[in-house]
Amino acid sequence: MPPVSRVVIVGGGPGGYEAALVAAQLGAEVTLVDSDGLGGSAVLTDCVPSKTLIATAELMTEVEGAAELGVEVSHDARAAVRVDLARVNARVLRLARDQSDDIADRLEHEGVRLLRGRGRLDGPDRVVVTGEHEESLPADAVLLATGAAPRTTPQAQPDGERILTWEQVYGLTELPEHLVVVGSGVTGAEFASAYLALGAEVSLVSSRERVLPGEDADAAAVLEDALTRRGMHVLAQSRMASVARAGDTVTVTLTDGRTIEGSHCILAVGSVPRTPDLGLETAGVETDERGFVSVDRVSRTSARGVYAAGDCTGVLMLASVAAMQGRIAMWHFLGDAVSPLDLKKVSSNVFTAPEIATVGWSQQAVDRGEIEANQLMLPLAGNARAKMQGVHEGFVKLFCRPGTGIVVGGVVVAPRASELIHPVSIAVAQSMTADQLAQAFTVYPSMSGSVAEAARRLHQF
Incomplete structure (x- = not known):
């Protein structure tokens, strides 16, 4: 019998756990090393939590339009129906934990070995695990799926209470009186739309002429019209210079000197890859100028036997793409039929209203x-x-x-x-x-x- 291939996966997000399932299905000996919780940010701090929050926001949006359908709530639907944000966020976090547990159960059922700790390359064919579990793992193939983190700047440092990244909003127990969202890309637009529907006053700081500059212009125009008609303040061509807190007030200063005061601020100004201290240089894994791991369309890095998937590659940062990159990597390494990643067939969605x-x-x-x-x-x-x-x-x-x-x-x-x-x-x-x-x-x-x-x-x- 041919020797069993040893696959070590670093990171338990969609790119990692989907790769592990494919590798196990194809008969490999699979070890998945994870430090932050199975499901990664997609399940624990990003997609699942944010879309659960947005589900409540969708209901509030429907309530606002109830009168047109002949349902009388009151003259002011927002005043008649109140959001208990503490209960909403408790549900958000519970669903995220449950989804993470489901992933762990599935991996264990398929025979994947799970190690709690931080993985680091020691050359292209070995992963050293430190932290809660310490071990040196030889590997015939390594998949890096370490994800990305919210970008911050020295002038806008989150405190986890009133100045927040999108990963920190689920600790809020009361609805912000006035939320300032910095960044009008997908993440910023989604949170701004959601909190507006939940009943908060919202100001959206956009450095471009319109919200969602990377999306279809006609679609973005429809969304911006809808948001402004419902009461959102959209500050176009306005770039954030700094964010500071004094007591219960957060002040966002713009580069032109204007200021916006609010009770809370969400920073949605992009992502940075979680690639430092991974041993990339010693293994011969190349990154681009921003630190994202460079991969080809079958998820190979520049180092033989080392693959990468998900947000750490910077390739269309969607959970669905991360999962497909991970599957493709294992199909390729283990000799199964594989089609290279085709981004022109990827569907995506902005969960606004x-x-x-x-x-x-x-x-x-x-x-x-x-x-x-x-x-x-x-x-x-x-x-x-x-x-x-x-x-x-x-x-x-x-x-x-x-x-x-x-x-x-x-x-x-x-x-x-x-x-x-x-x-x-x-x-x-x-x-x-x-x-x-x-x-x-x-x-x-x-x-x-x-x-x-x-x-x-x-x-x-």
């Missing part, structure tokens, strides 16, 4: 001439189900190749857009034409009917 979901080629890429594509944008205002539910904002946008009609991208702006993007994702992944997408039956009335309708209208192209 409304949500923004995207897949494939973007409007920006089309405008820059990176790909030739016909496009069609269909507002949801004409959708029967949208009218029934009191939805006035949003649209479906599709991109297809001229001549062939193959769908290469799409955008959905709507409540639960994260669910509505799936048929478009299938079309992109399977190189379906707009006609094929249009000819699939949809339920009437349904929001998804607008996806098929947009595809039908593309037939003229």
Whole structure:
């Protein structure tokens, strides 16, 4: 019998635990080293907690629109329905812990050895574990999945009480009177939208002309209009210089000298990789200028036998991408069938109100001439189900190749857009034409009917 491959994985987030499950399935001897809790930031401090918080915010958004549907709450829905943030956050943390425990149970059931401690490369074929458990582990392959941490600056240091990173908000027991969110990317926009729905006064500091500068411009405009109409203060082209606290007041000073005073501040100014002290140089693992581990499309680093996955690589920092990178790494190392990572088939979502979901080629890429594509944008205002539910904002946008009609991208702006993007994702992944997408039956009335309708209208192209 051939010798059993020894795989050591450093980091228990989606990139790490999904890789461990694949490696175990393919017969490898797998050890997973983790120091912060299985599930990583995705489960413990980021995706699962934030989307659980947002689930409560979604309910509050629906309550605000109840009167239009004939449900009388009071003249002021926010005053009639109050959020108990302590209970909300207790539920958030409980669900995160439960999900982490479920992952541990699954790994142990599949025969993965779990070690609590910090892993460090000692050359490309050995991992030294320190901390709670100390051991030197020989490895035929190593996967680094150590994730990333919230970026801070010397001028804006979190204190965990009123100046917070997005990992620290779940300790709040009372709703902020006035929350200042610094950063209008995905994380900043999500928290700003959520706390606005929960009933807080919110100011969003954006260094760019609009919120979500990396997303579809039409979608970002719809979101910004919705947020400002609901009372958010959006400070465009405003860059933070410093954040300071005096008692119960937090002051955000902008580079132009203006100041914003609030009760709390969330810093959402990017991420830094957790790659220091990993022994990368001694193992020959290269990083980019920001410290992210450089990988190819099958997750290989520059060191033979060393792979990396997830946020520590800086490759489209999504839990779904991290998980796929980890799986691909193990499929590649253990000789199973593998397709290189294709970012043009990745669907993503911004969990604001409304949500923004995207897949494939973007409007920006089309405008820059990176790909030739016909496009069609269909507002949801004409959708029967949208009218029934009191939805006035949003649209479906599709991109297809001229001549062939193959769908290469799409955008959905709507409540639960994260669910509505799936048929478009299938079309992109399977190189379906707009006609094929249009000819699939949809339920009437349904929001998804607008996806098929947009595809039908593309037939003229």
